[in-house]
Amino acid sequence: MVEEEFCVVCGATGRPLVDGVCSECAADRAVLVSAPGRAVVVLCPHCGARQVRDHWERSGASPLLTAEDLTPLLEVHPEVGLRRVRWEERSATATVRELVGTAHVVFRGAVRDVEVPLSVRLEHRICPDCSRKSGRYYTAILQLRGPAEGPTEKAVALRSRLDALWTELMREARSDWRKAVSWREELPEGWDCFFTETLAARSIARLAKQKFGASLKESASLFGRKNGQEVYRVTFCLRFPRPAGAGPPAAAD
Numbered sequence: 104m105v106e107e108e109f110c111v112v113c114g115a116t117g118r119p120l121v122d123g124v125c126s127e128c129a130a131d132r133a134v135l136v137s138a139p140g141r142a143v144v145v146l147c148p149h150c151g152a153r154q155v156r157d158h159w160e161r162s163g164a165s166p167l168l169t170a171e172d173l174t175p176l177l178e179v180h181p182e183v184g185l186r187r188v189r190w191e192e193r194s195a196t197a198t199v200r201e202l203v204g205t206a207h208v209v210f211r212g213a214v215r216d217v218e219v220p221l222s223v224r225l226e227h228r229i230c231p232d233c234s235r236k237s238g239r240y241y242t243a244i245l246q247l248r249g250p251a252e253g254p255t256e257k258a259v260a261l262r263s264r265l266d267a268l269w270t271e272l273m274r275e276a277r278s279d280w281r282k283a284v285s286w287r288e289e290l291p292e293g294w295d296c297f298f299t300e301t302l303a304a305r306s307i308a309r310l311a312k313q314k315f316g317a318s319l320k321e322s323a324s325l326f327g328r329k330n331g332q333e334v335y336r337v338t339f340c341l342r343f344p345r346p347a348g349a350g351p352p353a354a355a356d
């Protein structure tokens with residue numbers, strides 16, 4: 104008498120087994136596709152290029168998130184063949200998109216549709232090409248943004264709130280700081296203010312921190328060389344807390 108091998112989980116016979124488990128049962132137990140907790144897509148609002156690590160690509164692409172942006176964000180089990188992913192947007196604020204991907208996958212011969220929720224933060228940053236083409240000179244950017252955590256505000260309301268804060272800041276700024284503001288750009292998540300003097304931008308950033316309790320993050324990127332010296336551009340990101348009485352209280356930090 105020949106004993107047929109069976110799956111130790113479901114008892115099925117006649118199926119290929121790995122470690123005694125059939126592919127259907129193994130597929131039920133494995134995490135086939137998952138999404139990272141925090142995904143970020145950085146895009147240039149002028150040309151649609153995406154920043155991928157330290158370079159930019161896909162200039163001319165749509166400013167809308169597409170499968171080309173989303174599918175590479177998924178974490179896929181090494182034995183899974185990802186056939187296709189259909190994306191559906193569930194909700195959107197100025198900066199955060201809540202999506203659900205339905206991934207059609209094959210795992211050891213078992214075919215599955217896996218639903219993966221994905222939350223993507225959208226960041227707008229001007230790419231080096233566009234900044235060069237515009238020919239506008241600046242050494243620092245002051246970014247006016249809402250809080251990073253908590254419920255997101257409607258884009259229009261957020262921008263007008265930040266605009267009012269900016270007007271108040273300008274009223275108190277020294278005149279030489281004001282003169283260093285070259286231009287401003289409106290973005291879904293706030294405002295970018297371009298400065299011809301980094302010191303002026305830093306002074307205004309500190310004033311905002313002091314006056315409005317904004318959080319301040321400073322970062323620099325190499326822009327080029329001038330007279331043998333490396334030239335850096337500095338970004339000051341100011342996040343203004345939600346006004347009192349609007350939504351749940353923000354956690355102290």
Ligand SMILES: [Zn+2]
Nearest residue numbers: 110113125128
């Ligand atoms: Zn089984």
Ligand SMILES: [Zn+2]
Nearest residue numbers: 147150230233
């Ligand atoms: Zn660009």
